[in-house]
Amino acid sequence: MIRHALAAALCLAAAPAFAFHCPADMQKIDAALAAGTSLSDADLSAVRELRAAGEAQHNAGDHDASVATLARAMEMLGIQ
Template identity: 65%
Template sequence: MKRLAIAVVLGLAATPALAFHCPADMAKIDAALAAGPTISEADLAKVKQLRADGEQFHAAGQHQQSVDTLAEAMRILGIN
């Protein structure tokens, strides 16, 4: 029973952390896009779509999907 309680607490604690991570990642992507990245038009279109998808996931409360989607956009842009 104690292990279950700990797992629930840890699970609930992780969700807000992911929720706050999403806007920070979106801001990094926005800054990189504003700087005019030197990537192909196809990659630029993909980054913009991933950015939009990440924001939609975030708004829907699907924060892990948002973080994963935004991470792919950041990888394409070369953001650490």
């Protein structure tokens, strides 16, 4: 019983850590955009749209979708 309670507590404690992954990705994208990029206007627009969509998903609590959306933007920018 104690093990189950401990496991549940650890899962709940880890959940905020995943939520904070999205802001870190957004900061990486923002830094890359601020540094300048050789992307076409169309690709740059797509990155900005993905960045905005990822933030909206994060704010709505859909962190899995946010991470996936932000990953597409980071891939376009060449961020690992």
